[in-house]
Amino acid sequence: MELRTDPEEFRRACEEARAGGARVGLVPTMGALHEGHLTLIGEARKRAPFVAVTLFVNPTQFAPGEDFARYPRTLERDSAACEAAGASVLFAPEVSTMYPPGEETRVHPGATAAPLCGAHRPGHFEGVATVVTKLFALAGPCVAVFGRKDYQQLMVIRRLVRDLLLPVEVVGIPTVRESDGLALSSRNTYLSPEDRRRAAEIPHALAEAARAFEAGERRAGTLVARVRARLARISDRIDYIDVAEPESLRVLGAEEHAGERALLALALRVGTTRLIDNLVLGEDSAPRVGDASPGPASASASAEARRV
Amino acid sequence: MELRTDPEEFRRACEEARAGGARVGLVPTMGALHEGHLTLIGEARKRAPFVAVTLFVNPTQFAPGEDFARYPRTLERDSAACEAAGASVLFAPEVSTMYPPGEETRVHPGATAAPLCGAHRPGHFEGVATVVTKLFALAGPCVAVFGRKDYQQLMVIRRLVRDLLLPVEVVGIPTVRESDGLALSSRNTYLSPEDRRRAAEIPHALAEAARAFEAGERRAGTLVARVRARLARISDRIDYIDVAEPESLRVLGAEEHAGERALLALALRVGTTRLIDNLVLGEDSAPRVGDASPGPASASASAEARRV
Incomplete structure (x- = not known):
């Protein structure tokens, strides 16, 4: 696996792969990789022989006062994990090369970015859309893989790709969870042991909604x-x-009734840590919440996750 | 020359050219082609064996009340002119395929788009940046050629390409003028004979500024x-x-002094027709204004222009 920090060198690595006839798969991340990320890389490998992973804590998607500065940065470990997961190249640029002095162009998503996290993190999805457009321009991928844990982000990127006519297939991968059901997140490392125990209530709440939905x-x-x-x-x-429409993300009023499928999405602080989670009712299976104490991730690739 | 109206077919035509090893050159236009456009195509041919010309009157760059509806549409003549000029493919899509239902993503240029025409045509450069991003995504060009008559547009697109890390070389071509100095524009066809005569004052005014600048x-x-x-x-x-800085487009206050180079840019109505023109003082040669009556274009390709 190659490690690249210079955008033009990263572009060249992907260009050479394409010139050699390989499809390029892209997995954009902010690093602090966990098993969820490795699942994305595994999915990309199924779809493209050349897999580019990017690791960039993107400043424009953090609002002032958010955790940009303290976001975990673990390049060495991430690099080893990417290599073990079969990535072809890891791109870990400096902020100054992704946002050179004087830059000012921004990609504005529309209504998809307005509700849910968009209403609580001003500019967040503009930052996401802008950096993803740049990463697509550098890597020229046929396929890009994102986690459904960031469901709204996935929808914003799908919309972006359709609207800007980008030749990229966007694939969303089910959320990977711990054995007690908590969605994997790089931000889980912020949780104190007590907060971590409390956070396990989130998948219980989602599972209850799933049961109610199933009951009609x-x-x-x-x-x-x-x-x-x-x-x-x-x-x-x-x-x-x-509760929102799963494609448009239009939020339903309290008196409205969901259709066959409905997004249930939430964001909350546990202690000082902001966590998000979601379930597409009528589509996703409910989180398994059998084990009340935090343990290793429950999905099949958990052995790999522990290695990371 | 192929004529394509479907975006995916146009994308495929450009992809096939690239797969065959050809560089792709792109010339985005709104049609109603004149000799200025043909000069752009000629420049693209020098730089790329496969030249894609696009013809799209882009609704998002027109404000309400502007001339979107009456903008001249002359596809048949344009198609013949493109073929004669050596274009490889002409892409003339419907609005509904470039802006499919539900689309909402927009590319926002920053400060470069704010002054000059940006201050008088709300949303104009956002529309330009958005459609150019889409056309780049479809054609995948190595090089794109634009006229310096739309100087601010050229600067917005240069900024866009740098900021979004797009792998496109942006080339700006000097304004082509009639024998009396008036800049060629598809909108010149709106002018009554009397307004056309009046419009010839514009290059005189630019030439006077150039003389003053040269005199210190x-x-x-x-x-x-x-x-x-x-x-x-x-x-x-x-x-x-x-008067503005030629790269940042920051407008100089009346008491400020220009540097070695300065953009002089203007927009005005002659009759009901909005015309723009510009000169980079200290760089561009002043318009030749010898012949006071409108005649055929003065540049070498004028024979071709008359054929169009």
């Missing part, structure tokens, strides 16, 4: 209230719990 | 006043006459 409950306000009742036990700062 | 005049307010005095004779609606 469709009223958005009722689904939200059930989730809220559980999460109020662990957080006094819930950014949002919403 | 650097005060922005003085340069602007000289141009304004001449243009007030032909227009009671001058959008702007500004």
Whole structure:
């Protein structure tokens, strides 16, 4: 595996792969890799012989006061994990090369970026859309793989690709969870042991909504209230719990009824850590929440995850 | 020459050219081609064996009340002119395929788009940046050629390409003028014979500024006043006459002094027709204004222009 920090060298590595007839798969990350990321890399490998992983803590998707400065940076470990996972090249640029002095162009997603996290993190999805457009321009991928844990991000990027006519297939991969159901996130490392225990309530709340949905409950306000009742036990700062249309992300009013599929998405603070999670009711299987204490990740690739 | 209206077919035509080892050159136009456009195509041919010309009257770069609906559409003539000029493919899509239902992503240029025409045509350069990003994504060009008549557009696109790390060389071509100095523009066809005669004052005004600059005049307010005095004779609606830094496009205050090079740019109505023109003082040669009556274009390719 090659490690590249210079954008033009990274571009050349991907160009050479394409010139040799290889499809290029792209996995954009902010590093601090966990098993969720490795699953993305594995998926990309199934779809493209040349897999480019990018590791860039993108400043424009953090609002002032967010955790840009303290976001975990673990390049050496990430590099070893990428290599073990079969990546062809890892691109870990400096901020100054991705945002050179005087740069000012921004990619604005539209309504998809407005609700949910978009309403609570001003400029976040503009930053995401801008950096992903740049990474696509550098790597020239046929396929790019993202996690469904960041469901709104996935939808914003799908919209971006369709709207800007980019020749990229966007693939979304199911959320990888710990054995107690908590979604893997680089930010989980911020949690104190007690907060980590509290955070396990999140998949319980999602599972309860899934059960209610399966039993026929469709009223958005009722689904939200059930989730809220559980999460109020662990957080006094819930950014949002919403039921939304799964493609447009239009948030349903309390009296509205969901269709066959509905996104249930939430963001909240546990201690000082902001966590997000979601489930597409009627589509995703409910998180398994059998083991109440945090343990190794439950998915099949957990051995690999522990190695990371 | 192939004519394509479907974006994916156009993409495939360019892809096949690249797969065959050809560099792709791109010339984006809104059609109603004149000799200026043919010069762009000729320049693209020098730089790339496969030249894609696009013809798309882009609705998002017109503000409400502007001339989107009446902008001249002359596909058949344009197609013949492109073929004669040596284009490899002409792409003339429908609005609904470039902006499919539900699309909402926009590319926002920054400060470069704010002054001059940006201050008078809200959303114009956002529309330009968005459609050019799409055309780049479809054609995958190595090089794209634009006219310096739309100087601010050229600078916005240069900025866009640098900022989004697009692998495209952007080439700007000097303005082609009629024998009386008027810059060629598809909008010149709107002019009544009397307005056309009046419009010839514009290159006179630019030439006067060039003479003053050459004689050492650097005060922005003085340069602007000289141009304004001449243009007030032909227009009671001058959008702007500004001296600006030629790269950042920062407009100089009246008391500021220009450097070695300075952009003099203007927009005004002659009758009901909005015309723009510019000169980079200290770099461009002044328009030749010898012949006071409108005649055939003065550049070497004028024979071709008359054929169009």
